[in-house]
Amino acid sequence: MNETVEIRRATAADAETLSKIGWKSFYEAFADHPKNAPEDMKSYMDEAFSLEAISNDLADPDAIYFVAEIEGQMVGYTKLKQNSREDCVSGDKPLELCRLYSLKEYIGKGIGKALMLKSLEFAAENGHDFFWLGVWEFNFRAQDFYRKFGFEKCGEHVFQLGSDPQTDWVFERKI
Ligand SMILES: CC(C)(COP(=O)(O)OP(=O)(O)OC[C@H]1O[C@@H](n2cnc3c(N)ncnc32)[C@H](O)[C@@H]1OP(=O)(O)O)[C@@H](O)C(=O)NCCC(=O)NCCS
Numbered sequence: 001m002n003e004t005v006e007i008r009r010a011t012a013a014d015a016e017t018l019s020k021i022g023w024k025s026f027y028e029a030f031a032d033h034p035k036n037a038p039e040d041m042k043s044y045m046d047e048a049f050s051l052e053a054i055s056n057d058l059a060d061p062d063a064i065y066f067v068a069e070i071e072g073q074m075v076g077y078t079k080l081k082q083n084s085r086e087d088c089v090s091g092d093k094p095l096e097l098c099r100l101y102s103l104k105e106y107i108g109k110g111i112g113k114a115l116m117l118k119s120l121e122f123a124a125e126n127g128h129d130f131f132w133l134g135v136w137e138f139n140f141r142a143q144d145f146y147r148k149f150g151f152e153k154c155g156e157h158v159f160q161l162g163s164d165p166q167t168d169w170v171f172e173r174k175i
Contacts, residue, residue, distance in 0.1 A: 003070040007118045010065035015055045021074050023049040025101035040162030066118050068111045076102035076111040078119055086170050088155030091130030095123045116149055123175045131175055134168035146171050
């Protein structure tokens, strides 16, 4: 990719853009999948990516957002969460990677890698010993991406998409 990707920590001023990019990138990633009913997508997205939900997140000291920008335009983001774990997760001070999204036209162009490297740097700098995430059992591209960065499956949990209790695989890696 010729364009330079800038990664920076999000602030309260990013709430509106993050709400839009969060909504769009989730829709682009999952709306076409036959297992995802439109009403379940809508119900989840209307809540998860509302301006209110994102603003609350940005005010939460345990939540950390990094955004990826090209020429000042947000093209991807990641959300991390401290003090969050599943039973199968190792370590005394794990960090959760809650979301990692690139807009569709930028997938495969290094945005995910840049955000992952920044997240790993944050984890190391803040004394986290393990990094973990939940990834949909049918999201094979993301699973492959995470394996490339050293993550391995340690368990499963439920991800509630509207009325649909979906199965996420829980992946972890040491920091
Ligand atoms: C997951 C996601 C953020 C990954 O980002 P990306 O932009 O596709 O990946 P990148 O271009 O940064 O790839 C980074 C590296 O992983 C490799 N890679 C990417 N996808 C891969 C795959 N499916 N299998 C193997 N390697 C892969 C790339 O070749 C690249 O390797 P390199 O550094 O040696 O060149 C992106 O695909 C995405 O937004 N997907 C839709 C949303 C989603 O599923 N999010 C995860 C929810 S849990």
